Amino acid sequence: xxxxxxxxxxxxxxxxxxxxxxxxxxxxxxxxxxxxxxxxxxxxxxxxxxxxxxxxxxxxxxxxxxxxxxxxxxxxxxxxxxxxxxxxxxxxxxxxxxxxxxxxxxxxxxxxxxxxxxxxxxxxxxxxxxxxxxxxxxxxxxxxxxxxxxxxxxxxxxxxxxxxxxxxxxxxxxxxxxxxxxxxxxxxxxxxxxxxxxxxxxxxxxxxxxxxxxxxxxxxxxxxxxxxxxxxxxxxxxxxxxxxxxxxxxxxxxxxxxxxxxxxxxxxxxxxxxxxxxxxxxxxxxxxxxxxxxxxxxxxxxxxxxxxxxxxxxxxxxxxxxxxxxxxxxxxxxxxxxxxxxxxxxxxxxxxxxxxxxxxxxxxxxxxxxxxxxxxxxxxxxxxxxxxxxxxxxxxxxxxxxxxxxxxxxx
Amino acid sequence: xxxxxxxxxxxxxxxxxxxxxxxxxxxxxxxxxxxxxxxxxxxxxxxxxxxxxxxxxxxxxxxxxxxxxxxxxxxxxxxxxxxxxxxxxxxxxxxxxxxxxxxxxxxxxxxxxxxxxxxxxxxxxxxxxxxxxxxxxxxxxxxxxxxxxxxxxxxxxxxxxxxxxxxxxxxxxxxxxxxxxxxxxxxxxxxxxxxxxxxxxxxxxxxxxxxxxxxxxxxxxxxxxxxxxxxxxxxxxxxxxxxxxxxxxxxxxxxxxxxxxxxxxxxxxxxxxxxxxxxxxxxxxxxxxxxxxxxxxxxxxxxxxxxxxxxxxxxxxxxxxxxxxxxxxxxxxxxxxxxxxxxxxxxxxxxxxxxxxxxxxxxxxxxxxxxxxxxxxxxxxxxxxxxxxxxxxxxxxxxxxxxxxxxxxxxxxxxxxxxxxxxxxxxxxxxxxx
Amino acid sequence: xxxxxxxxxxxxxxxxxxxxxxxxxxxxxxxxxxxxxxxxxxxxxxxxxxxxxxxxxxxxxxxxxxxxxxxxxxxxxxxxxxxxxxx
Ligand SMILES: Cc1cc2nc3c(=O)[nH]c(=O)nc-3n(C[C@H](O)[C@H](O)[C@H](O)COP(=O)(O)OP(=O)(O)OC[C@H]3O[C@@H](n4cnc5c(N)ncnc54)[C@H](O)[C@@H]3O)c2cc1C
Ligand code: HEM
Ligand code: SF4
Numbered sequence: 001x002x003x004x005x006x007x008x009x010x011x012x013x014x015x016x017x018x019x020x021x022x023x024x025x026x027x028x029x030x031x032x033x034x035x036x037x038x039x040x041x042x043x044x045x046x047x048x049x050x051x052x053x054x055x056x057x058x059x060x061x062x063x064x065x066x067x068x069x070x071x072x073x074x075x076x077x078x079x080x081x082x083x084x085x086x087x088x089x090x091x092x093x094x095x096x097x098x099x100x101x102x103x104x105x106x107x108x109x110x111x112x113x114x115x116x117x118x119x120x121x122x123x124x125x126x127x128x129x130x131x132x133x134x135x136x137x138x139x140x141x142x143x144x145x146x147x148x149x150x151x152x153x154x155x156x157x158x159x160x161x162x163x164x165x166x167x168x169x170x171x172x173x174x175x176x177x178x179x180x181x182x183x184x185x186x187x188x189x190x191x192x193x194x195x196x197x198x199x200x201x202x203x204x205x206x207x208x209x210x211x212x213x214x215x216x217x218x219x220x221x222x223x224x225x226x227x228x229x230x231x232x233x234x235x236x237x238x239x240x241x242x243x244x245x246x247x248x249x250x251x252x253x254x255x256x257x258x259x260x261x262x263x264x265x266x267x268x269x270x271x272x273x274x275x276x277x278x279x280x281x282x283x284x285x286x287x288x289x290x291x292x293x294x295x296x297x298x299x300x301x302x303x304x305x306x307x308x309x310x311x312x313x314x315x316x317x318x319x320x321x322x323x324x325x326x327x328x329x330x331x332x333x334x335x336x337x338x339x340x341x342x343x344x345x346x347x348x349x350x351x352x353x354x355x356x357x358x359x360x361x362x363x364x365x366x367x368x369x370x371x372x373x374x375x376x377x378x379x380x381x382x383x384x385x386x387x388x389x390x391x392x393x394x395x396x397x398x399x400x401x402x403x404x405x406x407x408x409x410x411x
Numbered sequence: 412x413x414x415x416x417x418x419x420x421x422x423x424x425x426x427x428x429x430x431x432x433x434x435x436x437x438x439x440x441x442x443x444x445x446x447x448x449x450x451x452x453x454x455x456x457x458x459x460x461x462x463x464x465x466x467x468x469x470x471x472x473x474x475x476x477x478x479x480x481x482x483x484x485x486x487x488x489x490x491x492x493x494x495x496x497x498x499x500x501x502x503x504x505x506x507x508x509x510x511x512x513x514x515x516x517x518x519x520x521x522x523x524x525x526x527x528x529x530x531x532x533x534x535x536x537x538x539x540x541x542x543x544x545x546x547x548x549x550x551x552x553x554x555x556x557x558x559x560x561x562x563x564x565x566x567x568x569x570x571x572x573x574x575x576x577x578x579x580x581x582x583x584x585x586x587x588x589x590x591x592x593x594x595x596x597x598x599x600x601x602x603x604x605x606x607x608x609x610x611x612x613x614x615x616x617x618x619x620x621x622x623x624x625x626x627x628x629x630x631x632x633x634x635x636x637x638x639x640x641x642x643x644x645x646x647x648x649x650x651x652x653x654x655x656x657x658x659x660x661x662x663x664x665x666x667x668x669x670x671x672x673x674x675x676x677x678x679x680x681x682x683x684x685x686x687x688x689x690x691x692x693x694x695x696x697x698x699x700x701x702x703x704x705x706x707x708x709x710x711x712x713x714x715x716x717x718x719x720x721x722x723x724x725x726x727x728x729x730x731x732x733x734x735x736x737x738x739x740x741x742x743x744x745x746x747x748x749x750x751x752x753x754x755x756x757x758x759x760x761x762x763x764x765x766x767x768x769x770x771x772x773x774x775x776x777x778x779x780x781x782x783x784x785x786x787x788x789x790x791x792x793x794x795x796x797x798x799x800x801x802x803x804x805x806x807x808x809x810x811x812x813x814x815x816x817x818x819x820x821x822x823x824x825x826x827x828x829x830x831x832x833x834x835x836x837x838x839x840x841x842x843x844x845x
Numbered sequence: 846x847x848x849x850x851x852x853x854x855x856x857x858x859x860x861x862x863x864x865x866x867x868x869x870x871x872x873x874x875x876x877x878x879x880x881x882x883x884x885x886x887x888x889x890x891x892x893x894x895x896x897x898x899x900x901x902x903x904x905x906x907x908x909x910x911x912x913x914x915x916x917x918x919x920x921x922x923x924x925x926x927x928x929x930x931x932x
Binding site: 285 | 858859860862864866874889892893895896897899900901
Binding site for chain 2: 849872881882
């Protein structure tokens, strides 16, 4: 049973409404649950592999998720569960194609490449905070968290600064494609198609240019190939670059925003962090455990899977409820408590198995730079609205705005 | 230096746990005791002069000269507040008086005893040949140091006797150092005992592909030295005589149990027998509450496998140590049922194994491809999956561990996206149950 | 300072290599190698690696064995307090 904490007292608790177990995941998807889905997860966890009335199978226990993340009977290509093709990027593909594409990216997404972005991240954060002053009220989403990751990915890809603004727009629109969202409207779908086409054209030109003039950016690197990865070309290269943009954007935005939200809700920890900036190292892991950007991922069952006393039939849609696993009391002591230096902390914040987040080192670096800076520079920050308004998507969960009042911004 | 029992005033109350064998198992048991709140005295008795160190790197990085033997010392997670008696071997156990005798004559009383004396390298049977300079084995830091120095002196050719994991790793390092190496193996393939004939054949191709002179179904007839007692030549059963300066005897391990002779505990070549809670079993088959066994020296009944299981792997040592500590602290509440699992790195390849493939009667590649040196093979016995081998696919194995624990039928129907088409199930020579 | 990776758990995710390239390295396709006795100057990097490891396979601590304080009351901070070395 989850312990009662400050978090549980906020809206949406399952005890006030008795939801049949088979409808619980529908409640997770309901935007009304966005501010605090965790009690629903706790209810789901009492049956760690649970069939929902719409036929999907929700997996919410730590051990079960860990097992399925590594299971060869689990596919990321949802066509195996009768769903429309989710796109051909490697995140939606299975081995051996997945492994080939991933090796191509990993061959160039090296520690040196990530490290080379460090100073740039520092400068970006400084610039964003400079621009945020001297007002007393700021939206951490709009002013800090949102602009940062796209700019960083643009640097990674070698996008010229003057084109960055367009990337912000595309990333914004396309973030939704990571979700399998049945409630998406026609207009939203059209906007996505339009953004796809524009981005596609842009990247085509970019790739053609890099093919002529190789630089030390990632696009040039992917064109050249690495130690254990072959070069990428044509459509595969475009799709892969597009994935890096989409996968690394809103996830990182949410990490930064959820991070600040969580700290502002725990003033004692915020105070400790102020004096102990290196606390950020384990704290980032705890953040992606406690308030993960990616709450769940969809999969398809390639064969009947016997697990936790039940059988997921071949062809089923499977929901790996990562955020529920990361709060499983069977695996973590006091899972609903935010413990910034939790150790060990084996969480699913970045997934696991062969699809483990490629961008995790970059996301960690960004968060490890931006969070201490925010805490150092914002004078006496206070939440003005708790809970804040959330974006609608359930899988990629994070505030739409995070307004804080400050007494000033330190230089 | 080890301290003296007298200077431990603050802990005179509480029990005294003595751990014999100050290596991986001993260290982890001590950590688990302290981690579990044990406030009594802990004494670690170790025959080697060194504090606990990491054996697996000996046949890998240390041998290759990429890591010094001094760097192999293991970290400790927390203050053990332990009393160390290093360089002291236990020579006798008296269960009635709960007393150990050490090789310096000290009598050491205990309330609980953990036997963690592991194994030693099996010696070359001919004592005169074994005494030749250049004939070595590799189990300890000192062994590794000496062998590393000999390899660094660039011998004309290295002979490796036995193509199990340690022998194969030594051969791999030799090739990495660009040394000529001959591996002599009596059976038909390297690693065949642990992984079966089929995977052994693949390992053989890997070795030969890296320039190892691998001679299977061959044995060493004689090691020959010069007048100064230095190894010079080896005579092989295939008729060849090779000039060699170094011979590495890699014929497996022998349990360090001699010191327990006369103790009344159940002991045979597989080690000291214990129950699933790590309690040593006496010759009448009764578990002793105060004497525990863990690590390479132990053998115990595992719910998934027939007979007694003896496992010489790093992971088992750590887990079994923790179970033993739990039994010391809380009694028989947590059984040691972990699946055996281990890794090996050789010829640039990551090998991970779970379960007991060596007991299988069938094998099938279920994911990836052997040609591309990235695959998972599952092993079956009597129509159940009992083991799996992952080569360069370290993220795959957890799922197979799960299938083995739930006794899934073999071959399992996985319909994996990267399954070979068709999946071929091969029969293996049926080994005897342990 | 000593480092130990539980290579039975390690799945070669390489997150430690990103965090502390001075200490960890993936050699070949999937083989993790590391410096088990790194210099103290890499302590923060090592903390980053330990935190980042998806299967929490990395242990850091002082070398085990009889120290100068053998037989004396506790002086070593338990490693379970992850921030011990950062303070
Ligand atoms: C070269 C080599 C490579 C290896 N590679 C791998 C690998 O890649 N993967 C893997 O999973 N495993 C590997 N292993 C196995 C792993 O190292 C062992 O499983 C592990 O060391 C077992 O720990 P233990 O503490 O039970 O026994 P040991 O490490 O054998 O320690 C026993 C200790 O007890 C001491 N002792 C013996 N008798 C007495 C006595 N009478 N009194 C006091 N002390 C005594 C010994 O001196 C020794 O220090 C390897 C082993 C070796 C030797
Ligand atoms: C806080 C930030 C981030 C979080 C929480 C996060 C989380 C995740 C998760 C949970 C997955 C697993 C998906 C699955 O199993 O289906 C994943 C995959 C992925 N992430 Fe991230 N991510 C973050 C940032 C980034 C960044 C910055 C990038 C790129 C620069 C990135 C690129 C990717 C890619 C390419 C994949 C697919 C990997 C594969 O399928 O093999 N991510 N991420
Ligand atoms: S991060 Fe952990 S799992 Fe990955 S290579 Fe390093 S030690 Fe292994």
